[in-house]
Amino acid sequence: MKKLRKIIFWCHLPVGVIAGLVILTMCVTGVLLSFEKQITAWADTRDYRAAPPTAETTHLPVETLIAKAREARGTAPSAVTIKSDPAAPAEIALGRETTLFVNPYSGAILGEGSQKVRSFFRTVTDWHRWLGAKGDNRNVARAITGACNLGFLFLVASGFYLWWPRNWSRKSLRNVTWFRRGLPSKARDFNWHNVIGFWSAGPLFIVVLSAVVISYTWAGNLVYRIVGETPPAPRANQPAAPAGANKETASPIDNLNSAWVRAEQQVNGWRSISLQLPASATAPLTFNIDNGNGGQPQKRAQLVLDRATGNVVRWEPFSTYTRGRQLRSILRFAHTGEVVGIAGQTIAGLVSLGGAFLVFTGLALAIRRLLGWRARRRAIPTASNGILAPIKTRESGAFES
Numbered sequence: 001m002k003k004l005r006k007i008i009f010w011c012h013l014p015v016g017v018i019a020g021l022v023i024l025t026m027c028v029t030g031v032l033l034s035f036e037k038q039i040t041a042w043a044d045t046r047d048y049r050a051a052p053p054t055a056e057t058t059h060l061p062v063e064t065l066i067a068k069a070r071e072a073r074g075t076a077p078s079a080v081t082i083k084s085d086p087a088a089p090a091e092i093a094l095g096r097e098t099t100l101f102v103n104p105y106s107g108a109i110l111g112e113g114s115q116k117v118r119s120f121f122r123t124v125t126d127w128h129r130w131l132g133a134k135g136d137n138r139n140v141a142r143a144i145t146g147a148c149n150l151g152f153l154f155l156v157a158s159g160f161y162l163w164w165p166r167n168w169s170r171k172s173l174r175n176v177t178w179f180r181r182g183l184p185s186k187a188r189d190f191n192w193h194n195v196i197g198f199w200s201a202g203p204l205f206i207v208v209l210s211a212v213v214i215s216y217t218w219a220g221n222l223v224y225r226i227v228g229e230t231p232p233a234p235r236a237n238q239p240a241a242p243a244g245a246n247k248e249t250a251s252p253i254d255n256l257n258s259a260w261v262r263a264e265q266q267v268n269g270w271r272s273i274s275l276q277l278p279a280s281a282t283a284p285l286t287f288n289i290d291n292g293n294g295g296q297p298q299k300r301a302q303l304v305l306d307r308a309t310g311n312v313v314r315w316e317p318f319s320t321y322t323r324g325r326q327l328r329s330i331l332r333f334a335h336t337g338e339v340v341g342i343a344g345q346t347i348a349g350l351v352s353l354g355g356a357f358l359v360f361t362g363l364a365l366a367i368r369r370l371l372g373w374r375a376r377r378r379a380i381p382t383a384s385n386g387i388l389a390p391i392k393t394r395e396s397g398a399f400e401s
Contacts, residue, residue, distance in 0.1 A: 005161075005162065008158050008161055008162060009162055011154075011158065012154075012155060012158045012159065012162060013366060013369075015151045015154055015155055016151075016155055016359070016362045016363070016366065017363065017366050018151070019147075019148040019151040019152065019155075020359045020362065020363050021359075022131065022144060022145060022148040023148055023151070023152050023155075023355065023359050024356055024359040024360070025127060025128075025131060026128055026145065026148070026149075026152075026211075027352045027353070027355035027356040027359065028352075028356050029124050029125075029127050029128035030128060030207075030348070030349070030352035030355075031349050031352045031353050031356070032124045033121065033124055033125065033128060033336070034336070034337075034345055034346070034348060034349030034352070035345060035349070036121050037293070037294060037295065037338075039117065039121075040113070040114070040117055040118060040121060043113070043114035043116075043117040044099070044101065044113040044114050044117075045088065045089060045101065047110075047111075048089045048101045048110040048111060049087045049088075049089075050087060050088070050089045050103040050104060050105060050106075050110065051086065051087045052086050052087075052105050053105060057105055059082065059090065059104035059105060060104060060105065060106075060107055061256075061257045061260075062080060062082070062256050062257055062260045062275075063256050063257050064107060065080065065090050065092065065102050065104065065107060066080055066092065066256070066277070068102060068107040068108075068109065069092040069094070069100050069102055069109070072100070072109045073094055073100065075094050075095075076277075077092045077093060077094055077100075077277060078093050078094065078095055078096075078276065078277055079092075079093040079274060079275060079276045079277060080092050080093070080274070080275050080277065081093075081272055081273070081274040081275075082104065082260075082272070082273055083271060083272045084269075084270060084271050084272065085271075088104075089101040089102055089103060089104060089110055090102045090103075090104040098112060098113075099112060099113045100112055101113070129141075129142070129145065130142060130145070131144065131145065142215070145215065146212075146215035146216055149208060149211045149212050149215050150212055150215075152208045152211075152355075153205070153208045153209060153212055155358075156197075156201060156204055156205050156208055157205065159197050159201070159358075160197070160198075160201045163176055163194055163197055163198055163201075175191070175194075176191075176194040176195065176198060177194075177195060177198050177199075178195060179191065179192070179195055185364075186365070186368055189361040189364045189365050189368075190361075190365060192357060192361045193358060193361040193362055193365065196354045196357050196358055196361075197354075197358055199354070200350075200351040200354035200355065200358070203337075203347050203348065203351045204351040204354065204355060206334050207334070207335055207337075207348055207351060207352065209331070210331040210332065210334045210335035211335055213328070213331050213332075214331075214332065214335060217234070220328060223324060223327050223328045223331065224322075224324035224325075224328065225324075226324075226327075227322075227323045227324045227327065229322055229323065229324035231324075232325075255307055255308070256275075256285070258310055259285050259287075259305050259307070259310055260273070260275070260287075262305060262310055263275075263287040263289060263303055263305070266287075266289060266301075266303050266315070267289050267291060267301060269291050270289050270290065270291045271290055271291050271292065272289075272290045272294070273287055273288070273289050273290075274287070274288045274290075275287050275288075276288075278307075281307070282307060282308070283307065284304050284305060284306055284307060284313050285304070285305045285307055286302060286303075286304050287302070287303040287304075287305070288300065288301075288302055289301050289302070289303060292341075293338060293341055293342075294338070295333045295336060295338025295339065296333065296338060296339055296340075296341070297318055297326075297329035297330060297332070297333060297339070298318045298326075298329075298330070298339070299318070300317075300318065301315070301316060301317035301318065302314070302315075302316040303315055303316075304316075335348070336348055337349070
């Protein structure tokens with residue numbers, strides 16, 4: 001066991017040193033992204049609340065809201081989202097970069113989302129996923145972050161093994177599970193590394209494991225194979241829309257109102273309904289109905305309606321997914337903690353912060369170990385004119401020759 005522990009330690013140490021700075025970057029940006037959706041929603045709509053004039057007032061027909069947005073911007077909307085909150089504005093997407101907020105009762109254009117907040121989170125996300133790289137360099141950065149996620153997963157698992165006390169006693173257990181005061185710097189870093197690692201190990205393992213699943217196709221496919229399913233075929237890349245396509249081609253918006261009412265009736269207690277506007281007048285209408293926080297796949301469903309008849313083409317709640325697809329969907333949002341709501345996001349943010357401290361204390365301990373090794377090397381007796389230079393031993397502090 002002692003030999004195995006030594007082998008694992010000498011694997012743990014170089015992996016932490018090599019991947020440390022990248023892991024630190026991902027942890028710090030992960031903390032900043034913990035409540036991205038809530039902060040963005042607050043920044044977008046804090047000045048755009050649109051309470052109904054009376055309790056009986058309902059929002060305008062969806063076709064009217066889309067037409068108002070198109071008229072105001074001269075651009076064909078690409079998606080529309082309406083929330084059950086009566087004071088929440090309707091959200092009309094104009095491509096990927098712009099969201100227009102519309103008063104759902106009057107059709108008045110309230111404005112766009114907070115560009116500063118959105119730009120900030122885009123930058124943080126770029127660093128979290130691609131270390132700030134742009135263009136073709138993202139492929140290299142993605143390979144680096146993926147490899148470091150694998151390394152981080154090994155560090156979490158091996159760290160817990162190394163944490164395991166050799167001799168179980170109340171004192172030894174307290175030393176590795178609770179912070180101690182008045183320690184010198186090296187002992188303090190060791191104490192912090194153990195304590196934070198212990199309390200973070202479980203949720204941090206889930207966060208990092210889900211990151212590996214997101215990073216690698218083979219890992220995502222493994223989720224399906226574990227439950228005995230064949231992984232789905234990869235999706236074909238959709239061709240990018242040509243510049244100016246939204247302005248040249250108006251998405252057909254007729255026959256949407258009755259379909260939207262049908263979608264509202266499909267799920268009791270829905271919190272938001274979104275529709276990606278099809279480019280063809282004959283294409284079916286695909287509604288995403290959510291009665292969660294937007295990051296809980298178990299509370300989302302998809303409804304596809306025939307545009308001409310309004311008949312249900314497909315109804316796909318989470319319960320109809322295969323076990324592999326359910327697990328894969330949950331892992332995607334386990335990474336951010338959203339799958340269990342605000343509590344999960346808070347835990348994910350805290351263990352990401354803990355991960356940053358683990359990297360910091362781990363690198364500090366590694367640097368001290370390196371400096372100590374170099375000092376011992378310099379203290380080795382060297383022959384000089386046939387006389388051994390005196391050295392100081394670590395054990396006794398005495399000089400010997």
